[in-house]
Amino acid sequence: NAGVTQTPKFQVLKTGQSMTLQCAQDMNHNSMYWYRQDPGMGLRLIYYSASEGTTDKGEVPNGYNVSRLNKREFSLRLESAAPSQTSVYFCASIFRTDGEQYFGPGTRLTVT
Amino acid sequence: GENVEQHPSTLSVQEGDSAVIKCTYSDSASNYFPWYKQELGKRPQLIIDIRSNVGEKKDQRIAVTLNKTAKHFSLHITETQPEDSAVYFCAANNFNKFYFGSGTKLNVKP
Numbered sequence: 001n002a003g004v005t006q007t008p009k010f011q012v013l014k015t016g017q018s019m020t021l022q023c024a025q026d027m028n029h030n031s032m033y034w035y036r037q038d039p040g041m042g043l044r045l046i047y048y049s050a051s052e053g054t055t056d057k058g059e060v061p062n063g064y065n066v067s068r069l070n071k072r073e074f075s076l077r078l079e080s081a082a083p084s085q086t087s088v089y090f091c092a093s094i095f096r097t098d099g100e101q102y103f104g105p106g107t108r109l110t111v112t
Numbered sequence: 113g114e115n116v117e118q119h120p121s122t123l124s125v126q127e128g129d130s131a132v133i134k135c136t137y138s139d140s141a142s143n144y145f146p147w148y149k150q151e152l153g154k155r156p157q158l159i160i161d162i163r164s165n166v167g168e169k170k171d172q173r174i175a176v177t178l179n180k181t182a183k184h185f186s187l188h189i190t191e192t193q194p195e196d197s198a199v200y201f202c203a204a205n206n207f208n209k210f211y212f213g214s215g216t217k218l219n220v221k222p
Contacts, residue, residue, distance in 0.1 A: 031208065042118070042201050042212035043156070050208050058209060059113065090155060097208050098144040098163055103155040 002026055006091050006104035013081045013111045021076040021107050023091030031094045032074035033101070034058075034066060036087040043090060049074055081111045114139045114206040118213025125192050126221050133216045135202035136184040144205035145178060145185045149198045150215075156201060160187070192220045 004025045013019055025032065030051050035043040035058075045058030049068040063085060065077045074093075078085060091104040115138040125131050135145075143164040148156035162169045162176045162185065169176050173192075178185040189196055197220045202213040 033210065040215070042116075042214045043203075043210075044212070045209055048209060056208075059211070097205055098161075100158050100161070101146065101210065103157075105155055 004091055004093055004102050004104035006089075006107050008107060009105065010108050011110070013078075013109065015082060015111060017081050018077070018079050019081065020078075021089055021091075021109075022073070023075065023104055024073045025093040025102070026072065027093065027095070027102065028071070029093035029095045029102070030071075031097065032068065033092040033094075034064075034074065034076045035090045035092065036060065036085075037090060037106075038087050046076065046089075081109075083111050085109065086111045113209070114142055114204055114211040116202060116204050116211045116213045118202050118216060120216060121214065122217045122219070124219045124221065127192060127194060129192055131187075131189045131192055131196070131218055131220075133187045133200055133202070133218075134184060135186070135204075135213050136182075137204045137211075138183065139204075139206050140180070140183065142204040142206040142211075145176070146203050146205075146210075147176060147187050148201045148203065150201065151198045159200075189218075192218075194220050194222050196220050 007022045033048040034046040047066040049055045052071045089107045094101045118135045146161035150156045175188045199215045
């Protein structure tokens, strides 16, 4: 039981490049989330998916797209990376919305 | 959307003392309030949570209180130890979305 996994762990992009961050969970959770964490700040919700086939915007969705490929996988895509997207990205999943949220190990992204 | 404010941003206590971190939220529809501990370079980990139909919850040295009328909730850590040093985040769940406070860096001095 691996929990929530994320790839890659680290990534450096040049401005304008694109990339996809991958997230998978093996706990049969319904809801999945993508957050970003900037230095000295809390987590801010980018997008979430309440169930397979559905996605919804969070607090800071601009510049990102997501895909809930199946119940296990939820990917985050940056189409044209900007320096303002330099951050640590966390994926999380939850079985029910008043239950424990499990986080992945994070992806540290730097955009130069 | 929901707005969660957290205070203080830093807190320094002597080992054995108590620590209290406070959060307020803006939307009375929020119904679930978790607290997370995050060590440097690690992922957030749930330490305690409380649902809106409960006023207080305790787990060993950690307790959380919720005042729905005033829309605030607090984390209490008693008998602090050096390993309690970390950043603590509160959060509120509002219609399936989680909103986080900005964090409190707790330093427990031996």
